Amino acid sequence: MSTNTTYANQETASPEVLKNTQFIQDVRDQVATVVVGQDEVVERLLISLFTGGHLLLQGVPGLAKTLLVSVLSKSIDLDFSRIQFTIDLLPSDILGSQILDQKKNEFITRTGPIFTNLLLADEINRAAPKVQGALLEAMQERKVTIGNETLSLPAPFLVIATQNPIEQAGTFELPEAQLDRFMLCHRLEYPLSGEEREILKRNMALGIRKEDRGAVVNTEFDVMDHRPVGTPEDLVNCMQAVNEIHVSDTFLEHVIEIVKRTRNHPNIELGCSPRAGIALIKASRARALINGRNYVIPEDLFVLAEDVILHRIRLNYEALADGLTGKGVLQDMLRDLGATPSVISQES
Amino acid sequence: MFRKSVASTLRMINAITLFLFITFSTATSFAEDQSTATVGMSARIEQVVLPGSELKVKGIKENDPIVLRIISTHPHGPDMLRYDLEYYGLKPGEFNLVDFLERVDRTSMGEVPDVTVQIQSILAADRVEPNSPAVSTIPGVGGYQFWQKVVVAFWVIGMVVILFARLKRPGDHQQESLQAPSLADRLQPMVEKAISGQLSKSQMAELEMMLVAFWRKRLCLEQTDVAKVAQELKQHEEAGPLLQQLEILLHRPASNDEVDIAQILKPYQNLPAEAMEKELASLA
The missing domain is CATH 1.20.5 (Single alpha-helices involved in coiled-coils or other helix-helix interfaces)
Structure with a gap:
């Protein structure tokens, strides 16, 4: 799946939208200075940021996930934390805990790394279910209770979790109910040949830097431009603009049709919840803003359907026995839109 | 002294008498054992000397009262053989075992002494004979x-x-x-209704998807990723403007005055369902 890289459609964009397109373009340019390609992932990250929905990235290691989130946070002047999830991680390692201040002889609250704007939860499926549960609860409520104290998480607060699709031994797969809390689940793909060539060339040019009496090899993190190209205020403006993107009744009908079809499909055991429909509309609105439109179109649906729907559906036993995949079933379902009579019209 | 000698003589006579009794009684029972048997029990007659060439047992017939077997054959002087025979009777009575023998060289038996055996029944004399089993055929039906x-x-x-x-x-x-109903069958009436403004919002949504499906089929993009198809259709010289105009009409706020629906749907209106179906089928 690829998206176009013409971000602002000058002809159809309204003045309110155009105000934000420059900020979006600057962020994308800033990200592009250290991350080659990955336009789709950057778009999904921006969609998550603008809608406040959390993002789950599925992909093999080495696809610049951490670098991407790091550069994005710095571009907008946001705090960034990274937690490597492991089997022995405890909820207090993420949320924080109360420790005894021996001087004052009282407990003080020490907040965990979750108190940040952008949290990269690396390999979330490696942690025990109670740690996953603690994080997902905080994601949902945007509040954390430590001892007797309830603390609000900073705004914006966005969790970008990653999952490695291989090496499933010793992992705890996220249940459907918890997967549903991620607005998007994007599957990262390897870069194209041209992009890979550029990555190698850039890496070769990184060089070394002297430190103390020796030297260390530079990484992409070292050459990152730390100057932000936008402010959290710009981000708030974008969030505001997303909420003003026009959603036509026709588009709503499309969303309802897709969601209904996942529930009635013969190969799907568990269809989409209403949260999927909400996520489709939110994500489509953000995508419309990123692409310089003040209204959503069916293309937004088609582009985002896989990321919004695929992690929310579960194939039935017969489909799995036939060797079908979730992606294949979803593609067939989307192709059937229009080609077969509408579910909504059949209901009425 | 005299008494003692008389007593010892009497004891000797008694001993001799007992010895003779045991000897004769044993010999008698042995002779009886050899020539007498009960029904179904085997018995042996050994050292039977019969003249002439070698003998063998005749083939057993269904109603033969005796089953006979020659255990061993030994030469016994000129033109004679000594046989050990084993037999068992199936019916009570007296039988000559020679009747169940024949020459190996197929010559006549000639003068051969009888070897008579007695087969006795242990059943009571007034026993009831069992009926012979009736032979019946298996019924064909039933x-x-x-x-x-x-x-x-x-x-x-x-x-x-x-x-x-x-x-x-x-x-x-x-x-x-x-x-x-095929896509073409459904598309035509929808287009007509849309032009005349009779379609509801959900029907307009269905029409939009039908047109996307129509172009996807017409441009042979049915196996392509749907997200890519949406973008490719927009860049197509024929489909792109039509679908974009429809998008503006259906999705852009306050766009009713800018777009004429009749103009957008005109290309689909003039294509009869049969021709459209044929065209789609030929492309597929």
Whole structure:
């Protein structure tokens, strides 16, 4: 799946939208200075940021996930934390805990790394279910209770979790109910040949830097431009603009049709919840803003359907026995839109 | 002294008498054992000397009262052989074992002494003879076997019927597809209604998706990723402007005055359903 890289459609964009397109373009340019390609992932990250929905990235290691989130946070002047999830991680390692201040002889609250704007939860499926549960609860409520104290998480607060699709031994797969809390689940793909060539060339040019009496090899993190190209205020403006993107009744009908079809499909055991429909509309609105439109179109649906729907559906036993995949079933379902009579019209 | 000698003489006479009794009684019982047996119990006669060439047992017939077997044969002087025989009787009575023998060289038996055996029955004299088993033929129709065959036949027929009923014949599938309205069949009335402004919002949504499906089929993009198709259609010189105009009409706020729906749908209006279906089928 690829998206176009013409971000602002000058002809159809309204003045309110155009105000934000420059900020979006600057962020994308800033990200592009250290991350080659990955336009789709950057778009999904921006969609998550603008809608406040959390993002789950599925992909093999080495696809610049951490670098991407790091550069994005710095571009907008946001705090960034990274937690490597492991089997022995405890909820207090993420949320924080109360420790005894021996001087004052009282407990003080020490907040965990979750108190940040952008949290990269690396390999979330490696942690025990109670740690996953603690994080997902905080994601949902945007509040954390430590001892007797309830603390609000900073705004914006966005969790970008990653999952490695291989090496499933010793992992705890996220249940459907918890997967549903991620607005998007994007599957990262390897870069194209041209992009890979550029990555190698850039890496070769990184060089070394002297430190103390020796030297260390530079990484992409070292050459990152730390100057932000936008402010959290710009981000708030974008969030505001997303909420003003026009959603036509026709588009709503499309969303309802897709969601209904996942529930009635013969190969799907568990269809989409209403949260999927909400996520489709939110994500489509953000995508419309990123692409310089003040209204959503069916293309937004088609582009985002896989990321919004695929992690929310579960194939039935017969489909799995036939060797079908979730992606294949979803593609067939989307192709059937229009080609077969509408579910909504059949209901009425 | 005299008394003592008389007593010892008497004891000796008694001992001799006992010895003779035991000896004779044993010999008698041995002779009886050899020539007498009860029905079904085997017995042996050993050291039977018979003149002439070697003998063998005749083939056993169905009603023979004696089953005989020659255990061993030994030469016994000129033109004579000594046999050890084993037999058992199936019927009570007196039988000559020689009747059940014949020459190995197929010559006549000649003068051969009788070897008579007595087969005795242990049953009471007034026993009831069992009836000989009646031979009856298996009935052709009826009975357990008949019904077994009937049940198996029904089971096989039922299974074949179920299997064939589940398999859809190609003609049936074609019939079903003919019955289901095709995209072209559904598109035409929708376009007509849309031009005349009779479509509801949900129907307009369905029409939009039908047009996307129509172009996807027409441009042979049915196997392409739907997200890519949406972008490719927009760049197509024929489909792009039509679909973009429809998007503006349906999705852009306050766009009713800018777009004429009749103009957008005109290309679809002039294409009869049959021709459209043929075209789509030929492309597929």
